[in-house]
Amino acid sequence: MxxxxxxxxxxxxxxxxxxxxxxxxxxxxxxxxxxxxxxxxxxxxxxxxxxxxxxxxxxxxxxxxxxxxxxxxxxxxxxxxxxxxTKMIDCFTNGTMAALAVKVESVPSLSPSQLTLRDQSCRPLQSDAINAVFYFNVNSCGTTRRFDNNLLTYENEVLFTSYRLRVACHYLVNDTKVVQFLYQNYPAPVVQPGLGDLAVIMRLALGMTWQFK
Known part of the structure; x- marks a missing residue:
């Protein structure tokens, strides 16, 4: 105001x-x-x-x-x-990482599409005049890993000349989760009545017996 x-x-x-x-x-x-x-x-x-x-x-x-x-x-x-x-980094259970990088005042000439990860062949999945979004596997693009007791950390960087943004994901090496399991008894299958045509063939014989098929 x-x-x-x-x-x-x-x-x-x-x-x-x-x-x-x-x-x-x-x-x-x-x-x-x-x-x-x-x-x-x-x-x-x-x-x-x-x-x-x-x-x-x-x-x-x-x-x-x-x-x-x-x-x-x-x-x-x-x-x-x-x-x-703002959520700048996403760590997924399938071993992939997503990172949001944005243009800052200290690097006015930066075009977000020019940003890369440590492996310069890894470029943004999408970008515009302000933002760049990266999506990559933890075993690619120059990502490193280290163990710290029960914690596994994957690290990479978004880079361009004087621009540097650290990207890290942390995973528990031994993790136990309690999952609730519910079941229910289903009734026995029941034959449902249906509609259709029934073909009947009758054969006549000289004796006293009727034969149906």
């Missing part, structure tokens, strides 16, 4: 590098009254900036600039940063 204060209304708001107008007004649910305007911007919007990522979440920042409506000189600017718990 932005309060106009003593600045009047002779300015144009910019979200990130884009002017807040046109389709962005509806996209960010822009509203205004005589004293304020407010909007809602998703943390993963292209107009937000990823500051820091970790295995447990993302810190995203929104930059807002107010520019003079005639000269486009910046009259005011401010930022808002928030941390969001």
């Amino acid at each position: 932005v309060t106009y204060g003593n600045m009047g209304r002779n300015w144009v708001p910019f979200v990130g590098s884009r002017e807040l107008g046109g389709s962005l007004l509806a996209l960010y649910k822009y509203n205004a009254n005589a004293t304020n305007f407010w909007m809602t911007v998703p943390y993963n919007s292209v107009d937000a900036t990823y500051e820091v990522i970790s295995s447990s979440g993302i810190r995203s920042r929104l930059d807002l600039t107010l520019k003079d409506i005639g000269t486009m000189v910046v009259e005011a600017d401010f930022s808002l940063s928030c941390s969001f718990p």
Whole structure:
């Protein structure tokens, strides 16, 4: 939410590098009254900036600039940063791993499609301007493993020049699970009546015996 204060209304708001107008007004649910305007911007919007990522979440920042409506000189600017718990790594029981890598402010020239794992032939399963998703087997793509008592850890890295994101999955070597088992007695099979044609052949003989087939 932005309060106009003593600045009047002779300015144009910019979200990130884009002017807040046109389709962005509806996209960010822009509203205004005589004293304020407010909007809602998703943390993963292209107009937000990823500051820091970790295995447990993302810190995203929104930059807002107010520019003079005639000269486009910046009259005011401010930022808002928030941390969001985000699942960056998935470890599956079938021995596969999934990892989400995102473009961060410290590597502005990065295109997520350029990211690889330790084995550079392992590239993203899908990517866009901000994110890259990797899906791979723990026995591939340069993944290493180590044992620590009863814990087996598989590790890899998402890499590109100065970009490095550690990816790790932990599995219990000896794990016991209790599973509930239920059963029920099914009744004996029953022949169900049906509909159809029955062919009957009758043969006549000279004696007193009737034969049916």
